Amino acid sequence: MRILVTGGRGYLGTHLVPRLVGNGHDVTIVDSLRRSLDVELPASVEFYQIDIRDASAMAECFAARPVDAVVHLAAMTFPGESIEQPDECRSINLEGTRTLLEAMHTAGVRHLVFASSCAVYGSPENYPVDENSPGNPESPYAETKLAAEAEIAVSGKSTPDFGAVNLRFFNIAGGNSGASIERFSAATRLIPAAVRAARDPGSSILIRGTDWPTPDGTPVRDYVHIEDACRGVELALTVVSPGQVQTVNIGSGIGTSLREVLLAVEGAVGQTISTKVGPRGEGEAAAIVADISRAREVLGWQPNKLWSEELIQQTS
Numbered sequence: 001m002r003i004l005v006t007g008g009r010g011y012l013g014t015h016l017v018p019r020l021v022g023n024g025h026d027v028t029i030v031d032s033l034r035r036s037l038d039v040e041l042p043a044s045v046e047f048y049q050i051d052i053r054d055a056s057a058m059a060e061c062f063a064a065r066p067v068d069a070v071v072h073l074a075a076m077t078f079p080g081e082s083i084e085q086p087d088e089c090r091s092i093n094l095e096g097t098r099t100l101l102e103a104m105h106t107a108g109v110r111h112l113v114f115a116s117s118c119a120v121y122g123s124p125e126n127y128p129v130d131e132n133s134p135g136n137p138e139s140p141y142a143e144t145k146l147a148a149e150a151e152i153a154v155s156g157k158s159t160p161d162f163g164a165v166n167l168r169f170f171n172i173a174g175g176n177s178g179a180s181i182e183r184f185s186a187a188t189r190l191i192p193a194a195v196r197a198a199r200d201p202g203s204s205i206l207i208r209g210t211d212w213p214t215p216d217g218t219p220v221r222d223y224v225h226i227e228d229a230c231r232g233v234e235l236a237l238t239v240v241s242p243g244q245v246q247t248v249n250i251g252s253g254i255g256t257s258l259r260e261v262l263l264a265v266e267g268a269v270g271q272t273i274s275t276k277v278g279p280r281g282e283g284e285a286a287a288i289v290a291d292i293s294r295a296r297e298v299l300g301w302q303p304n305k306l307w308s309e310e311l312i313q314q315t316s
């Protein structure tokens, strides 16, 4: 399959693209390099440094590199950054998605896999959450992911042969086996930050609230391994069907508290992590864990790898 990956030079794309190439796909990347990782691309990959909001550059790209499907990863990806820069977030995540959909429409590309997020659920009352749980975005990031899903649904209605799968990723963690710790650390998220803090006695981890209504008082999240996330994208590409827009959770289905992550990292690195306790983070959920029944049914997907196995490999 000929696949265009937007945002293909970020954390997820850096792992997804070699996998797609390895499985025989012809891959083109569009990335503005706004927040990319400096990782060498497989030789066969064509890279365009384009902002997805640039309609004419996107049209030129589709004209130069005909594709069968798009995997749309490009986004402002951190809820905190989106609260600081809400206009830029709406511009990239929503206007950018609209521009992409228009360019796809003009180029006759009808298959899309969109990287959405569990953030669309906000702070659910109960967990696990399934795809029918109401959207309750609590940050511009979450709001734009939900709005982008709605734009995709409109495309599905207005273009009969258009099909899409929205993958609502939970917290993606880990790095390819054999990747360096630097590459693993490039994702500035909890687990790599905890590894850094364990290695550097001068640094610490800020725990935003220890009084959440969870078993140990710290927030509970669902960490899905990056290889499983990438496999989810690849399977989604095979089930995109004309006239259907489907939405599927991609998580491990297992809740892990922040304290449990820190303990696992301490065990793997063999050092204690110093922590500071601050107030609860704005718009944060106490606990969010995926119901992954639909991923099993629709994609034939299930998680195969635990983030903690990876951690032991990466830190040993």
Ligand SMILES: NC(=O)c1ccc[n+]([C@@H]2O[C@H](COP(=O)([O-])OP(=O)(O)OC[C@H]3O[C@@H](n4cnc5c(N)ncnc54)[C@H](O)[C@@H]3O)[C@@H](O)[C@H]2O)c1
Pocket: 006, 007, 008, 009, 010, 011, 012, 013, 030, 031, 032, 033, 034, 035, 036, 037, 050, 051, 052, 053, 072, 073, 074, 075, 076, 077, 092, 096, 115, 116, 117, 118, 168, 169, 170, 171, 172, 173
């Ligand atoms: N990593 C996670 O845990 C997670 C969880 C839920 C959803 N997601 C979603 O998955 C996708 C990929 O996430 P990631 O962790 O790889 O994020 P990332 O920030 O590492 O990568 C995003 C990529 O998009 C590019 N980009 C940003 N704005 C652009 C623009 N206007 N035009 C072209 N390229 C642009 C960046 O340069 C970067 O390479 C995102 O849409 C994100 O919202 C990720």
